[in-house]
Amino acid sequence: MAVVNGTSRRAFLLGSVLALPTAVVSARLFGAAEAARLAAPVIDTYVPAFFAAPEWKFVMAACDRLIPADAEGPGALETNVPVFIDQELAGSYGRADDWYMEGPHDSKAPADMGFQIPYAPSEIYRRGIKATDAYTAQTHQKSFAELDAQTRDQVLTKLQKNEINFAEFGEPILKASAFFGFLLTNTQEGYLSDPMYGGNKGMGSWVMIGFPGARASFLEWIGQQGVKYPLGPVSLLGERA
Amino acid sequence: MAIVNDAVDVVVVGLGWTGSIMSIELAKAGLKVRALESGPERTNAEEIYPKPADQLGYSVRQKVFAKARQSALTVRHNQSQTALPTRRWGAFKPGNGVGGAGVHWTAVLIRPTPTDLKLKTWADQTYKPGQLQDDMTIQDFPVTWDEMEPHFDFFEKVCGASGQAGNIKGVIQEGGDPFEGPRSNPFPLPPLKDTLNNTIFAKAAKKLGYHPFPNPSAAASGAWTNPYGVQIAPCNYCGFCSDYYCLNYSKASPQTTILDAAKRLSNFDYRVNAHVTRVDLHDDKKTAKGVTYIDEKGQEVFQPANIVILASFQFNNVRLMMLSGIGKPYDPNTGEGQIGRNYAFLSNGNATLFFKDKNFNPFVTAGPTGQMINDFSPGTFDATPYDFIGGAKLHSSQAGGAPIGAALPHGTPSWGAGWKKGMKDWYGHSMKVSITTTCMSYRGNYLDLDPTYKDPYGQPLLRMTFDWAQNELKLQQFLRQRVLEIVKEIGPDSYTESFLKPDAHWNTTSYISTHNVGGAVMGETPNDSAINKYMQSWDVHNVFVPGGNAFPQNFQANPTLMLGALTYFSVKQITDQYIKNPGPLVQI
Ligand SMILES: Cc1cc2nc3c(=O)[nH]c(=O)nc-3n(C[C@H](O)[C@H](O)[C@H](O)COP(=O)(O)OP(=O)(O)OC[C@H]3O[C@@H](n4cnc5c(N)ncnc54)[C@H](O)[C@@H]3O)c2cc1C
Numbered sequence: 042m043a044v045v046n047g048t049s050r051r052a053f054l055l056g057s058v059l060a061l062p063t064a065v066v067s068a069r070l071f072g073a074a075e076a077a078r079l080a081a082p083v084i085d086t087y088v089p090a091f092f093a094a095p096e097w098k099f100v101m102a103a104c105d106r107l108i109p110a111d112a113e114g115p116g117a118l119e120t121n122v123p124v125f126i127d128q129e130l131a132g133s134y135g136r137a138d139d140w141y142m143e144g145p146h147d148s149k150a151p152a153d154m155g156f157q158i159p160y161a162p163s164e165i166y167r168r169g170i171k172a173t174d175a176y177t178a179q180t181h182q183k184s185f186a187e188l189d190a191q192t193r194d195q196v197l198t199k200l201q202k203n204e205i206n207f208a209e210f211g212e213p214i215l216k217a218s219a220f221f222g223f224l225l226t227n228t229q230e231g232y233l234s235d236p237m238y239g240g241n242k243g244m245g246s247w248v249m250i251g252f253p254g255a256r257a258s259f260l261e262w263i264g265q266q267g268v269k270y271p272l273g274p275v276s277l278l279g280e281r282a
Numbered sequence: 283m284a285i286v287n288d289a290v291d292v293v294v295v296g297l298g299w300t301g302s303i304m305s306i307e308l309a310k311a312g313l314k315v316r317a318l319e320s321g322p323e324r325t326n327a328e329e330i331y332p333k334p335a336d337q338l339g340y341s342v343r344q345k346v347f348a349k350a351r352q353s354a355l356t357v358r359h360n361q362s363q364t365a366l367p368t369r370r371w372g373a374f375k376p377g378n379g380v381g382g383a384g385v386h387w388t389a390v391l392i393r394p395t396p397t398d399l400k401l402k403t404w405a406d407q408t409y410k411p412g413q414l415q416d417d418m419t420i421q422d423f424p425v426t427w428d429e430m431e432p433h434f435d436f437f438e439k440v441c442g443a444s445g446q447a448g449n450i451k452g453v454i455q456e457g458g459d460p461f462e463g464p465r466s467n468p469f470p471l472p473p474l475k476d477t478l479n480n481t482i483f484a485k486a487a488k489k490l491g492y493h494p495f496p497n498p499s500a501a502a503s504g505a506w507t508n509p510y511g512v513q514i515a516p517c518n519y520c521g522f523c524s525d526y527y528c529l530n531y532s533k534a535s536p537q538t539t540i541l542d543a544a545k546r547l548s549n550f551d552y553r554v555n556a557h558v559t560r561v562d563l564h565d566d567k568k569t570a571k572g573v574t575y576i577d578e579k580g581q582e583v584f585q586p587a588n589i590v591i592l593a594s595f596q597f598n599n600v601r602l603m604m605l606s607g608i609g610k611p612y613d614p615n616t617g618e619g620q621i622g623r624n625y626a627f628l629s630n631g632n633a634t635l636f637f638k639d640k641n642f643n644p645f646v647t648a649g650p651t652g653q654m655i656n657d658f659s660p661g662t663f664d665a666t667p668y669d670f671i672g673g674a675k676l677h678s679s680q681a682g683g684a685p686i687g688a689a690l691p692h693g694t695p696s697w698g699a700g701w702k703k704g705m706k707d708w709y710g711h712s713m714k715v716s717i718t719t720t721c722m723s724y725r726g727n728y729l730d731l732d733p734t735y736k737d738p739y740g741q742p743l744l745r746m747t748f749d750w751a752q753n754e755l756k757l758q759q760f761l762r763q764r765v766l767e768i769v770k771e772i773g774p775d776s777y778t779e780s781f782l783k784p785d786a787h788w789n790t791t792s793y794i795s796t797h798n799v800g801g802a803v804m805g806e807t808p809n810d811s812a813i814n815k816y817m818q819s820w821d822v823h824n825v826f827v828p829g830g831n832a833f834p835q836n837f838q839a840n841p842t843l844m845l846g847a848l849t850y851f852s853v854k855q856i857t858d859q860y861i862k863n864p865g866p867l868v869q870i
Contacts, residue, residue: 107697113706134343141354141369143735153789154357156369194698201696225697233685234338249702250709252645252685255335257520257529259646266478269641277332 081242084121090131091163098186099170100126106193107228114249117228117240125231125240130163137161148214158215162223168212169220173200175210197221235277244282247274285583290316293573293587295558295602298382299842300828301593302536303437303849306510306543308589309550311857317552318575318585320594321348321379326537329527331520337684341525344371346386348378352557355597356732357790359749361614367735367743372791373627374798376595380554381536383595383796388524388649388681389533390840391443391500393434396427396463397661398837404661405671414671415753417725419624421834424806424815425851427463433847435466440846441534442506442514444471445498459495461656471503474517478642479713480653483678486771492655497679498843499650500534510543523649524681533649553577559739561590561606561825569824570606576739588864589824589856596830600625600729600801601744609802609812609821614728614747620812620820622730624723624800625746626836627788629754631781632716633765634689635774642710644683652679658764659838660720670756672720675838676764678713685709692778715768717761717781718795721836724751729801749788758782797841799833804848807870814868816852823866828852 089097100123110116117123129135146159160168170185177185177196185196199205203218231240233247235255241247247254254274262270273282291313294301301317309315324346339345353376356365377383397404402422405414447468448458455468473496476484484494501517508514517532531538544550555578561570562584572586592599603609603621612623654677656662665671685705689712694704732745762781769777805811808820817832819825828849830841837844855867 108702109699111699111702113699113703116702139344139349139351139370141350141367141735143367145734147364147366150366153787153791154366155372155791157366197697228697229701230338230342230686234342235336238338246705247685250685250688250705252683252709255332256645257332257335257518257522259519259521260516262643262646263475263477263519266476266481267641268643270643270646277336 081121081236082124084118084124087124089127091127091135092130095174095184095186096167096170097123097127098184099174102186102188102193103197103224104228106190106197107225108232115245117232119242120232120240120245121242122228122231122240125234125238126227128239129227130166135161135163158219160215165215165220165223168215169217169224172207172210172212172215172217173205173220176205179210201225236280237277244274244276244280248282285581287583287585289586290314291587292316292589292591293318293585294591294593295573296320296382296592296594296598297380297536297552298377298593298595299384299536300845300849301382301591302384302540302544303846304591304593304826304828304853305550305552306540306547307850307853308856309544309547311861313549313861315550316585316587317550318556318558318573319380319552319554320352320557321554323554324380324385324527324537326531329529331529334526334529335520335522337522337686340386340522340527341682341684342686344375344525346377346379346527347371348376352738353378353598354735354737354743356735356743356745358745358747359787360726361747365732365745365747368790373789373794374796375793376796380541380552384535384842385527385537386525387535387842389500390497390650391438391441391534391843392498392675392839393463394837394839394844395461395656395659395661398659398839399423399425399427399430401660401835401837409666409671413666413669415724415751418751418753419723419725420671421803421805421810423834424804424811425848429851430844430847431463431466433850434843436509436850437843437846439470440508440510440539441500442471442502442508442539443469443498443500444474444503445469446473446496448495457495459656460493461659461662469498471506474499474501474503474648474651475519476653477647477651477680478640479678479680480651482713482772483715483768484653486768487653487655489771490768492657494653494655497650497652497654497677499648501528501648501650502532502534508539510540512539512542514538517648519646519648519651521645521647521683523647556583557739558594558602559605559741561592561602561608561822563607563822567607568822570822589826589860592825592827593829596798596801597729597744597746599827599829599831601731603802603812603819603827604731605741608819608825611730612728614726617725620802620808622728622801623812624803624834625727625729625748625798626721626723626800626833627748628721628795628797628836629719629750629758629782630717630794631758631762631765632714633769633777633779634712634714635769635772635777636691636708636712638711638775640711642680642713644680644710647680647683649681650679651681652677654679658761665760668756668760670753670760672722672753672757673838674717674719674757674761676715676717676761678715680713683710689778691776715765715772717765718838718840719754719757719761720838722751722753723800723835750782750786755782755784755786759784795840797830797836799830799836799841802827802831803834804832805834814866816855816867817848818852818867820866824864826852826856
């Protein structure tokens, strides 16, 4: 494993929790919830496994706008979504290990022919971030991460609508909208998936929407149509919130 | 070639549903059976509670599915286009590994109707000559309802099927599907419990004069011991079913219903990570001598066998026939050849209904949970005024409720504070009313080998040429109206809809269902089919090809009960007749 920071410690801790018999965990001699909380890195001091420092700033600044923090519920940064993205891109997803990547690639294929980009997700981020920063450097004389919230929203909207021509910023193949699609999809995945993948810290999103996580046993609830489910979430590693 | 295995009586290619049925039944008949499965081992012990309760790993990253890197196809809409690879799964997502797609299916286990089996005959009686599209190539299944019924019944017992019968020996049963073909027995187990969406849908459907009934399910509603002596546990409505390995030993899969019993037979064994690259034929091309596979070390191995069963899923079966020179490839320009002909798929559509004050608790559910009506399938309503043939299962199902990709009302921003608020306000407050449709077969929808793209073993990918025909687009428009009438009756706060527009082309990117059919269809003669009613190749008589490939077109019911029944029908003929007297089982 290439990760030499808080995350590997986290993986180690979680690994040892998983190895414990359930009885030990539930006896709370060494609670899984405590272990997971202990292990979830603090985002400000997290050392990315995949992203270089300027890229990490970009991802933090983008996630912060894609799911902002407000009184309704936690945002992407509080829930470690950038950690999730970094971990995914450092692993098999980032390398597109499962996807068919042989050429020739027709990157101009119509959208209904699906993913035809010659780049794995890690490469898509690398190129997309570079092109976006080149765009903001030209238009605002700043990197994306240095822009205020409102301007970042405007740039993200332009990416989504494919109104930034990446070809003019050194990226002839990848479209702005395709890059944005990955960024948004992965941000929402990190927000809503099990905390063992690095995001959804404290199961904050699940608490907000009322999803009970990995409880996965509802024989006594199936008969109660329409009654709001009362219990909070548990994670795969036994955290509760 | 370096390695030659010990000879076996039967080699089974693929250990999903059809391969598992063939394996246990042929081994029980005393034959030495070896299954070769291209994917990894998958066991219940590894997939224990709560591990599969993981939406990202199982449903989004598809960890127990086939990898597109190994099993992509190429797709295009018509012959004039260059096909492109399915670089990651879109409209369908095949299985891989022990259990095949049977480990992560939704487990709706439903019979076709007697009309579905004889669709061409029914169409000729029902429509005026020339009324239907002239490039339509539908045909009857070469089996009758009476031939199939005992095998439907048996496979339902294997799976611990849960549901409400609608027609037992001709007597219509309250609460079941009145359009059902006569069944010899009720379901082994009562239906699953209903969720709120079911209750709401059933009430509205009844009010409109339809006949709702619970989705027939292969997630067991109670404890069950099947004919192989395997015990299945009552479903706990965990909410992680469609796309997931069952964490509760409740969803019928090859593992939970067949393989534990098969593994006790000393004359059955199987190899995993064994990817079959071709069937090897004798020089006269009339019989096969075995198959060649690549083992986990990358070595080529020849497996001699007297009988070859291709059970590798619909499009893999078709491709292996083409790669092995079994039968003549189909040519869409001349209509000659049978291998690749009559590929068909299915379409779906839905309305999503939002209710501020209702809690659907979508995470409390089984995969097959739902209520449906069969009031719109061929023979149950009159489609002649609309100039289309076909129909749909019209249903409200709740196959899972984990939050990634949750439906949000029209106008909700796709990101930012508005998206988050949308998730907070609307997660768990919606239900669907959906259609799963028939799909006819056409001259121009077919399969062949791609000229450009290759798999990791250097073999050409299968090329799928497919698009919606006018018939299916008219069907969608008709059904959309029926769905919207039901939506109106239900009266949600708001709704969104997703149906095919009249000028739609097949969108290869959004999931429909892995109910691919045809390409090596069954029929009465070698002139209309690749395989006979026992799914035996007309050309190479010791090769049997069970799978969705056998369907001449697609009916509205999910395919697996028919597939399982056809496989039992075939294996009975192999054990009763073929072993004693190897040769074509249907004389022409
Ligand atoms: C998400 C999902 C939901 C579904 N829900 C339903 C449902 O509710 N109801 C229903 O009726 N059907 C459903 N289906 C379809 C159902 O799963 C299939 O009809 C059924 O599994 C087909 O059985 P099979 O034996 O033909 O193929 P499979 O069960 O897929 O097994 C084929 C096996 O062959 C192996 N194989 C492939 N190529 C090779 C090779 N070259 N060498 C060796 N092995 C090979 C594969 O790895 C696989 O394990 C669903 C499918 C999916 C994916």
